[in-house]
Amino acid sequence: MPTDERRLALGVIGCGHWGPNHVRVFSELTRSHVVACADSNAERLASIRLRFPTVDTIEDYEQILDDNRIDAVVIATPTSTHAEITRRALLAGKHALVEKPLCLTSQEAAELGVLAEKADRVLMVGHVFLFNDAIMHLRERIRAGELGRIHYLDAARTNLGPVRGDVNSLFDLGTHDISIFNYLLDAVPVEVSALGRCISQESIEDVCFTTLKYPDGTLGHSHVSWLNPRKVRTMTVIGERKMAHWDDVDPSETLRIYDKGLKEPPYYDSFGGFHCSLRNADMHVPAIPSREPLRNQAEAFLDWVLEGRAAPSGVREAWDIARVLGAAARSMRQAGVMCRVDTVPAATVMPTSMKADQVLIARGRPNTSDAKATAIENVPDHPVW
Numbered sequence: 001m002p003t004d005e006r007r008l009a010l011g012v013i014g015c016g017h018w019g020p021n022h023v024r025v026f027s028e029l030t031r032s033h034v035v036a037c038a039d040s041n042a043e044r045l046a047s048i049r050l051r052f053p054t055v056d057t058i059e060d061y062e063q064i065l066d067d068n069r070i071d072a073v074v075i076a077t078p079t080s081t082h083a084e085i086t087r088r089a090l091l092a093g094k095h096a097l098v099e100k101p102l103c104l105t106s107q108e109a110a111e112l113g114v115l116a117e118k119a120d121r122v123l124m125v126g127h128v129f130l131f132n133d134a135i136m137h138l139r140e141r142i143r144a145g146e147l148g149r150i151h152y153l154d155a156a157r158t159n160l161g162p163v164r165g166d167v168n169s170l171f172d173l174g175t176h177d178i179s180i181f182n183y184l185l186d187a188v189p190v191e192v193s194a195l196g197r198c199i200s201q202e203s204i205e206d207v208c209f210t211t212l213k214y215p216d217g218t219l220g221h222s223h224v225s226w227l228n229p230r231k232v233r234t235m236t237v238i239g240e241r242k243m244a245h246w247d248d249v250d251p252s253e254t255l256r257i258y259d260k261g262l263k264e265p266p267y268y269d270s271f272g273g274f275h276c277s278l279r280n281a282d283m284h285v286p287a288i289p290s291r292e293p294l295r296n297q298a299e300a301f302l303d304w305v306l307e308g309r310a311a312p313s314g315v316r317e318a319w320d321i322a323r324v325l326g327a328a329a330r331s332m333r334q335a336g337v338m339c340r341v342d343t344v345p346a347a348t349v350m351p352t353s354m355k356a357d358q359v360l361i362a363r364g365r366p367n368t369s370d371a372k373a374t375a376i377e378n379v380p381d382h383p384v385w
Contacts, residue, residue: 011074013039038061038063040059062088071305079164099125100128113316127179127317132248133291153221158223158226172224173225194332254288326341
């Protein structure tokens, strides 16, 4: 808990696409303030100084981890660096909000979950669409049974760039759709099929098509691409009673609820009779607040750290998504065959570079004389979160 329990002191690591947005949001909130941000790019730091003159700018992120003033960090670096920086942050006694996906493998996610549990630190992942008001509203309608049993979900997430150099479009964009599907259905897929095509780079897929099969048979489909002339952020949910369409690019009608579906199939002996089995009624556009999802996410992080109210994007959810991404990667290597989603990590152990009985985690503020340190022992062979 920070010295001032009403205000959290943060450091932001990574000032590329999302880092400055995190600096802005946490600087605007009354329960937090940004002390410093780090990036190896001098031009990005110069831009931060112009926009946020009270924020210290640092090239070496380790200085943020060593700073006694800072209670928590936001990690907005390339995906391939997330696991290592998050590990170091937890070992330094910092709470952490990490941009999605948390890491590249379910093994790494499990290890980070153990570290967060032992350090008694909050580890939250930035699945920002779980804090989108329309998505939250849709989840409540689904949970209330308004749409009935969900048959399938279909999502499209495309744009012209930005093209990543460390992960493919499924890890970059598809992670959003997987997190939304899991959130709406309150479930994790059991099987995954995925196909992708490398166009702009030799070994990184720019476009991916992924099919997810959930335990009750519900299907989810995601189309993601960096090479599309139009920005598309849509999802259609087909239920037995009603249907829903979400369009994040349409500010006026972001969510539509359609009272459409199938009637009880009557006997028919003509094509016209078949058409009578379809139900076509009204469309409703619910009034939904238009709040910034990133701000909602930041508030949820503060609620978790300062008040102990957990958010729906913790390490357990991140581990679930990492398992799905792992199955999708295996499927791509096998030309799209359906692959099972692992139910347990290969081994929930400390990183191989560390000895469990030698690792010390600072509890409370790091590098202070009264900080307690406890050795991690008996790391379990299953997730503890």
